[in-house]
Amino acid sequence: MTEIPVLITAFTTLFIIIDPPGLVPLFIALTQGLGAAQRRAIAYRxxxxxxxxxxxxxxxxxxxxxxxxxxxxxxxxxxxxxxxLTALDMLFERRQSRREHSAEEGVDPDHDPSVFPLALPLIVGPGAITTIILLAGQAQGPADFVAITVVMALVLVTVLIAFLASSFFERMLGKTGINIVTRVLGMLLAALAVQFILDGLLSFGFAS
Structure with missing residues (x-):
C-alpha cells in the first residue's frame, strides 16, 4: 500500500466520505454565537x-x-x-437559546460540539470507520500502517483548514443567512440521521 497511486486512491476515498468542504456549514451552525478563540479551540479539539x-x-x-x-x-x-436529536436542536434553535441564557447568567455555554457531533459521527462516521477498517485489512506490514496514518492525517488537516476558514464564510452570510442555513442544515441533518438508521436496520437485517 505504499505505492503512490494506491495512497492517492485511499486519500481520495477518505476525503470524499468525510467531505471537509461539506462540513463547513455544519461547523458554522454548531458553533453559532461563539467567539473566534472558542471556535478555533473546538476545531482543534x-x-x-x-x-x-x-x-x-x-x-x-x-x-x-x-x-x-x-x-x-x-x-x-x-x-x-x-x-x-442534534438536528432537532438546530431546527428549533434550542442550542442558541441555551447559549443566550448562559450568557445572561454569566456562565459558559454547556454545549461543546467538538466530540459530538463533529468528531463523531460527522468526521469519523460509519463510512470513514468502514474505510479505515478496510484499509487496515489491506495492510501488509508496519510501513503500510504508517502510510495509512499519513493519509488520515492529510485528510484531517484539510478538515481543520476548512473549520478555521469558517469565520470567513460566516461573515459572508451574515446573521440572517446563518439562521437560514442552520434551519436548512437541521432538516438535512435530520434526513442524514434517518438514513443512518435505515442503513443500520438494513445491514442488521442482512447480518441476521
Missing part, C-alpha cells in the same frame, strides 16, 4: 479527537466494537438517533 478515533479503528478495527459488543449496524443506528 474535534480534529484531535477524530485523529485518536481513527487511529483506534485503524489498529483495532472491528475487534474494538466487537469487544464491547457493538456491531457496525448498531453503531449506525445509534449515530443516527443522536444526530437526529
Amino acid at each position: 474535534a480534529c484531535l479527537v477524530a485523529a485518536a478515533l481513527m487511529l483506534a479503528f485503524l489498529f483495532l478495527g472491528e475487534a474494538l466494537l466487537g469487544f464491547i459488543g457493538i456491531s457496525m449496524p448498531a453503531f449506525r443506528i445509534a449515530g443516527g438517533v443522536l444526530l437526529f
Whole structure:
C-alpha cells in the first residue's frame, strides 16, 4: 500500500466520505454565537479527537466494537438517533437559546460540539470507520500502517483548514443567512440521521 497511486486512491476515498468542504456549514451552525478563540479551540479539539478515533479503528478495527459488543449496524443506528436529536436542536434553535441564557447568567455555554457531533459521527462516521477498517485489512506490514496514518492525517488537516476558514464564510452570510442555513442544515441533518438508521436496520437485517 505504499505505492503512490494506491495512497492517492485511499486519500481520495477518505476525503470524499468525510467531505471537509461539506462540513463547513455544519461547523458554522454548531458553533453559532461563539467567539473566534472558542471556535478555533473546538476545531482543534474535534480534529484531535477524530485523529485518536481513527487511529483506534485503524489498529483495532472491528475487534474494538466487537469487544464491547457493538456491531457496525448498531453503531449506525445509534449515530443516527443522536444526530437526529442534534438536528432537532438546530431546527428549533434550542442550542442558541441555551447559549443566550448562559450568557445572561454569566456562565459558559454547556454545549461543546467538538466530540459530538463533529468528531463523531460527522468526521469519523460509519463510512470513514468502514474505510479505515478496510484499509487496515489491506495492510501488509508496519510501513503500510504508517502510510495509512499519513493519509488520515492529510485528510484531517484539510478538515481543520476548512473549520478555521469558517469565520470567513460566516461573515459572508451574515446573521440572517446563518439562521437560514442552520434551519436548512437541521432538516438535512435530520434526513442524514434517518438514513443512518435505515442503513443500520438494513445491514442488521442482512447480518441476521
